Amino acid sequence: MEISDLRVALFSGNYNYVRDGANQALNRLSGYLLNQGAKVRIYSPKSKTPAFPSIGKVVGVPAIPFPGRGEYRVPLGIPWWVQRDLKEFGANMFHISSPEFLGHRAVTLARRWDIPVVASVHTRFETYFRYYNMAFLEPFVEAMIRRLYRRCDAIFAPSESMAQVLREQRMSYDVGIWSRGVETEIFSPAKRDMAWRRSIGIADDEPLICFIGRVVMEKGLDVFAESMDALHRRGVKARVVVIGEGPAREWFTTRLGEDAIFIGFQRGEDLARAIASSDMLLNPSVTETFGNVTLEAMACGLPVVAARATGSLSLVEDNVTGRLIRPGASESFALALQYYCQDLEARTAAGAAGRAVSERYSWDAVNHALVEGYLRIIRHREMGGHPINRPR
Structure with a gap:
């Protein structure tokens, strides 16, 4: 089988409701598959005002708003008309x-129809409850x-450190890597803009620490704030720029x-400028x-x-591209x-080392690795093999 023979049915809980890292990775995967001559169709709750343009056809599935987090949706299953669309599409990979x-319903359907199915891991959902006293x-x-x-049949982690966690949790006997890429021509030190810094009230000699991402408690907002308190107690006059939006913004x-x-949600060149104009993440x-x-x-x-x-753990090399700190240790973060x-010299050296690491990650390379995983699994099935996660 060749890449052009693939017909991938991609299932997502909120494909174009939220512009987060997971959905953008899925969107890039969809574009890569189409560019290689494969077919892809996305099955997801469908927004009338998508957060970003979708690459590939999106087939809507019924859903209700997530309680307390209306930007997310809770899919209600795969009704008969969506199953008919899947049959007509002729998917050979879920x-x-x-x-x-x-996701549960898609896996059940794949097993019933004897179609290979894989899962990609984008976040550690089980850890979210720590941030809500549960x-x-x-x-x-x-x-x-x-x-x-x-x-x-297999699961794919975005990093070797996460793959090892999944193995230790006994999530699967077949754990592959689907990493993430970065557009180094957009995200570049050359995008640093001192005039932009001044426009938001940052002096040239003021260290600027950035937070990037969804402003939600599970991103460690409490530890971030405690670390800044500890930094100020040390007499360091640093400023913070928050790049992103979310329900915890007021808090x-x-x-x-x-x-x-707070400069809100940014994208593309504006995002690159804001990051490059900061001094550390x-x-x-x-x-x-x-x-x-x-x-980025x-x-x-x-x-x-x-x-x-x-x-x-898979990106940052301690004392080379930055520092790795024990989770929750706000005093160590502050130090x-x-x-x-x-230390401007240390800051410059760590930044240059990080830039060199980032140049190893291209979207085409990481998506090709996942597609090779698809083909391996399909060939294994065609040769009469059984998914190693399931009993014969």
Whole structure:
């Protein structure tokens, strides 16, 4: 089988409702498949006002708003008319992108129709409950996710560190890597703009620490704020720029105080300019499986101070491209930030090392690796092989 023979049915819980790293990766995958002559169709709740233009045809599935988070949707299943569309499309590979109800139903359908099915892992959903005082649910959620992934032919992690976590959690016997890419011609140190910094009230000699991403509690907003408090107690006069939007913005604005500048959601050249015009990235989150924003910051020549967690472990080399800090250790985060705030030479060296690492990641290369995984699984099935996650 060749790439052009692939007919991929991609299942997503909110494909074009939210412009996050996961959905943009899926959109790029769809574009790569189409450019290679393959066919792809996306099955997802469909927005009348999509957050970004979709590449590939999107077939809507019924859904309801997620309670308290209206920007997300809860799919209600795969009704008969969607199943008919799947049959007419002639999918020979199912790909689920999140462990929610639509993903479970797609895996059940794939097994019934004897179609190979894979899952890509984009975030550590089981860890979200820590941020909402429901950590007791984590083992239950992990068990539910394991049941889903063990029914797939294979799962794909975005980094080796996340793949190792999945192996330790016994999520699958076949764990591949589907990394993430970055457009180094857009995200570049050359996009640094001192005039733009001045326009938002940052002096040339003021260290600027950036937060990038959805402004939600599970991104470690509490640790970020505590780290900035600890930095200020050390007498370091640094400023914060928050690049992104989200339901916790009001809380974050109040918590960070007047030293923080919120510039909202940015994209493309504007996003690259904002990142490159900062001096370092602080990423205390433990929920990422890769860290798209970390890679973008490295491409822009910024040192990264990140939690020693999945994703960052595979991108950040401690004391070379930044610092890896024990999750939640706000004093240690502050000490690392102080070092880069006060040592321009170290900051420049770490940024240059990060830029060199980012140049290894191209979207075509990482998407090709996933497609090779598709073909391997299909050939294994055609030769009479059985998915190793399932009993014969």
